[in-house]
């Protein structure tokens with residue numbers, strides 16, 4: 001069994017991160033292959049770090065088998081503990097699930113959004129031990145981000161980890177594609193940012209517009225108790241955000257958002273074609289934006305890239 005600790009560390013490690021980050025942002029902006037890219041990240045592998053960011057709750061992940069191979073069904077266990085190291089038993093479901101797990105490959109070609117409930121009901125054993133397994137088959141070698149979102153009592157917790165899947169060739173960086181208009185099957189989807197130039201630390205509205213064979217899609221359906229689920233991931237995998245879409249003009253306060261996460265906002269049975277996502281990008285860089293909506297019982301996965309200045 002192997003433990004992999006999350007990478008949003010704080011404290012003394014900040015100094016290191018500030019340095020590595022400066023290097024990585026430049027690389028991302030060029031979206032180039034960088035031979036040294038993997039090197040400076042590897043010192044993180046297997047290091048244990050205390051959880052200092054999320055108050056009292058610590059999230060760890062364990063993988064079985066320890067060495068992850070592509071094409072092999074793997075078990076990823078999310079371990080939720082309190083400050084004393086005891087299992088956390090009061091997970092509050094958010095969007096109808098105990099935990100939300102996002103898996104994305106570093107080249108952004110692989111994306112998955114799964115939950116312990118996808119594999120069966122939450123058992124008393126899971127609640128007792130604070131260990132929640134999900135199962136996943138990584139399709140190819142390389143580095144993956146594992147994002148985890150949950151709520152304990154009334155505190156929302158978001159963590160992310162890196163996992164290296166063994167084998168060659170390693171994974172390249174995503175191809176830079178900042179197009180705001182893309183086809184996903186029969187759907188044409190536009191994504192526009194307001195303001196158009198996205199600045200670090202400033203609120204931005206991402207507006208999606210869905211058409212199907214040229215017709216506006218007015219009958220999108222709720223997907224896991226939200227209008228839209230959006231994962232935002234930086235190309236260096238150091239930033240991860242799980243946001244939710246809403247209808248235009250429905251921008252909620254922080255408090256209302258919190259309430260909706262916990263207790264479900266009133267979501268219309270049918271809506272569209274426009275959905276808005278409000279977010280703040282924490283640092284400069286290139287980000288992948290993976291949005292999921294439901295239409296006629298099927299999930300549409302959209303992928304875009306934006307640059308944050």
Ligand SMILES: [Cu+2]
Pocket residue numbers: 095097099100101113114115224229
């Ligand atoms: Cu989810």
